[in-house]
Amino acid sequence: MIKTGAQHIEMLKDGRQVYINGQAAGDVTAHTAFRHTIQSVGTLYDFQARPDNRELMTFEVPERGGQRANRIWQLPRSHADLVERRKALEAWTELHYGFLGRAPDHVASCISGMFMGIEVFEAYDKARAAALADYYRYARDNDLYLTYAILNPQADRSKSAGEQEDRFLTAGVVDQDAAGLTIRGAKMLATGGIMANEVFVTCIQPLREGDEPYAVSFAVPMNAGGLKILSRKSYEESAVSVFDNPLASRFDENDAVLYFADVKVPWERVFVNRDIAMCQRQFHATPAHVFQNYQAQIRLMVKMRFLVGIARRIVETNGVINFPQVRETLGALAAQNTMVDALVHAMEVKGHMHGAYFAPDAHTLYSAQVLTQQLYAGVILALRELAGGGLIMLPSSVQDFADPELRSLIEKTQQSPVASSEGRVKFFKLAWDAVGSEFASRHTQYEMFYAGATFVTKGHSFRTFDWDRCTQLVDHMLDSYSLEDEVDRAALVAA
Numbered sequence: 056m057i058k059t060g061a062q063h064i065e066m067l068k069d070g071r072q073v074y075i076n077g078q079a080a081g082d083v084t085a086h087t088a089f090r091h092t093i094q095s096v097g098t099l100y101d102f103q104a105r106p107d108n109r110e111l112m113t114f115e116v117p118e119r120g121g122q123r124a125n126r127i128w129q130l131p132r133s134h135a136d137l138v139e140r141r142k143a144l145e146a147w148t149e150l151h152y153g154f155l156g157r158a159p160d161h162v163a164s165c166i167s168g169m170f171m172g173i174e175v176f177e178a179y180d181k182a183r184a185a186a187l188a189d190y191y192r193y194a195r196d197n198d199l200y201l202t203y204a205i206l207n208p209q210a211d212r213s214k215s216a217g218e219q220e221d222r223f224l225t226a227g228v229v230d231q232d233a234a235g236l237t238i239r240g241a242k243m244l245a246t247g248g249i250m251a252n253e254v255f256v257t258c259i260q261p262l263r264e265g266d267e268p269y270a271v272s273f274a275v276p277m278n279a280g281g282l283k284i285l286s287r288k289s290y291e292e293s294a295v296s297v298f299d300n301p302l303a304s305r306f307d308e309n310d311a312v313l314y315f316a317d318v319k320v321p322w323e324r325v326f327v328n329r330d331i332a333m334c335q336r337q338f339h340a341t342p343a344h345v346f347q348n349y350q351a352q353i354r355l356m357v358k359m360r361f362l363v364g365i366a367r368r369i370v371e372t373n374g375v376i377n378f379p380q381v382r383e384t385l386g387a388l389a390a391q392n393t394m395v396d397a398l399v400h401a402m403e404v405k406g407h408m409h410g411a412y413f414a415p416d417a418h419t420l421y422s423a424q425v426l427t428q429q430l431y432a433g434v435i436l437a438l439r440e441l442a443g444g445g446l447i448m449l450p451s452s453v454q455d456f457a458d459p460e461l462r463s464l465i466e467k468t469q470q471s472p473v474a475s476s477e478g479r480v481k482f483f484k485l486a487w488d489a490v491g492s493e494f495a496s497r498h499t500q501y502e503m504f505y506a507g508a509t510f511v512t513k514g515h516s517f518r519t520f521d522w523d524r525c526t527q528l529v530d531h532m533l534d535s536y537s538l539e540d541e542v543d544r545a546a547l548v549a550a
């Protein structure tokens with residue numbers, strides 16, 4: 056199935072229990088906190104359904120007799136396949152400028168990666184492997200939008216999940232019967248949950264002996280009985296005009312705490328059951344972790360281009376583009392943009408076969424993660440520095456333009472060598488929404504943490520690096536001389 060935006064939006068009217076501002080949200084597609092971002096997600100599906108995007112966005116599923124699916128579910132068998140898949144992800148990301156961190160391609164990449172490593176699940180438990188394989192095909196063939204919740208809630212991070220004061224703070228198994236598992240407790244966040252079809256739930260954090268109830272992996276629809284979706288504050292809701300908040304009003308993907316009030320999960324949706332080692336292996340012994348984070352770097356590559364474009368427009372609008380220091384800052388931003396771009400391409404070029412499938416290079420990916428996690432806040436700072444008070448020297452809202460006297464004052468006070476007053480205000484409102492608004496601030500937090508805190512991503516970089524190649528060089532150098540030789544040589548010179 057290749058669904059349209061309208062079909063996706065219709066699927067969200069499913070009775071899911073979303074809570075915001077002290078109330079049940081009801082139909083999320085009509086709610087002022089979510090509806091415009093849901094429409095933006097709809098445009099992704101409309102784009103893939105366009106006949107002229109058939110080749111770009113979809114592929115023929117080998118075992119489905121010519122039926123097509125979105126390329127986010129494609130299992131690359133060569134470098135060329137990987138690149139073809141990336142072009143689809145890149146085109147989709149351009150529709151949201153990189154601001155939908157958990158667009159449907161993120162978790163689809165994770166589940167596809169798990170399927171590419173299905174032998175890891177088979178070695179663990181044949182029934183659970185069959186459940187995962189069936190789920191991959193089900194999600195692909197029904198064009199599902201999946202999100203995931205894979206972190207446990209912060210409480211006391213010095214204690215494991217099972218050592219927290221409330222044993223059911225963290226979502227875990229409270230019961231098991233012939234039908235499946237019963238899950239109780241919370242997961243930290245599910246970004247995009249209110250606009251996704253289903254959520255994949257597991258634990259990527261290290262667990263200790265005794266934490267077995269939390270070492271599960273399963274998927275449920277967002278309207279599963281007992282699943283409560285606790286939304287954070289909506290930035291879309293206070294962004295009442297697109298002109299004032301062009302990003303927040305349309306790309307506020309939402310983040311929500313999930314609470315499982317004894318949610319029943321049937322066995323055909325359980326992929327790992329109380330196995331601590333398998334919770335790690337599902338991500339790291341399969342290409343899942345690499346594929347999900349490769350998608351994130353493709354997204355960031357597009358977002359960086361957008362931010363660098365904003366930087367260029369800031370300095371043009373303020374007439375400072377010819378100052379050498381300004382050009383230096385732009386040059387540095389351009390180099391950072393190209394580094395992100397180059398790392399994505401390097402992951403592909405240095406990729407390798409994982410069984411029958413071609414996966415991006417893990418260490419290049421983790422290097423990109425470590426570097427970009429630090430780079431993002433610096434890029435935002437550079438844009439703020441280039442912009443000065445222009446980000447703030449703005450009319451309070453679009454309504455100021457409706458008053459003739461205020462409009463004429465805006466025209467007098469908003470000046471630029473390259474833009475009209477209206478153009479200047481329009482642009483700086485966009486720039487503020489990208490770098491300084493509450494929406495923008497949440498994005499900085501997102502880029503710093505979506506893949507784990509820095510000690511986590513640096514740990515992956517440490518784990519996957521080819522240390523021998525470096526230490527062998529050092530050893531080779533050390534082997535090229537010895538103390539005895541040098542003592543003998545010194546004695547000869549002295550004689």
Ligand SMILES: Cc1cc2nc3c(=O)[nH]c(=O)nc-3n(C[C@H](O)[C@H](O)[C@H](O)COP(=O)(O)OP(=O)(O)OC[C@H]3O[C@@H](n4cnc5c(N)ncnc54)[C@H](O)[C@@H]3O)c2cc1C
Nearest residue numbers: 203204205206212244245246310500501504505507508510
């Ligand atoms: C905007 C946003 C959206 C998110 N969306 C999702 C989502 O859709 N799905 C999902 O599953 N998760 C999501 N997350 C959660 C994200 O994965 C976590 O924030 C991330 O993994 C870091 O975990 P934490 O927040 O618990 O931070 P912590 O692990 O508590 O770390 C916070 C800080 O505490 C210190 N610290 C903690 N532990 C250690 C340690 N062992 N050693 C040294 N220092 C330590 C470090 O200074 C660290 O930076 C989202 C997060 C954000 C901010």
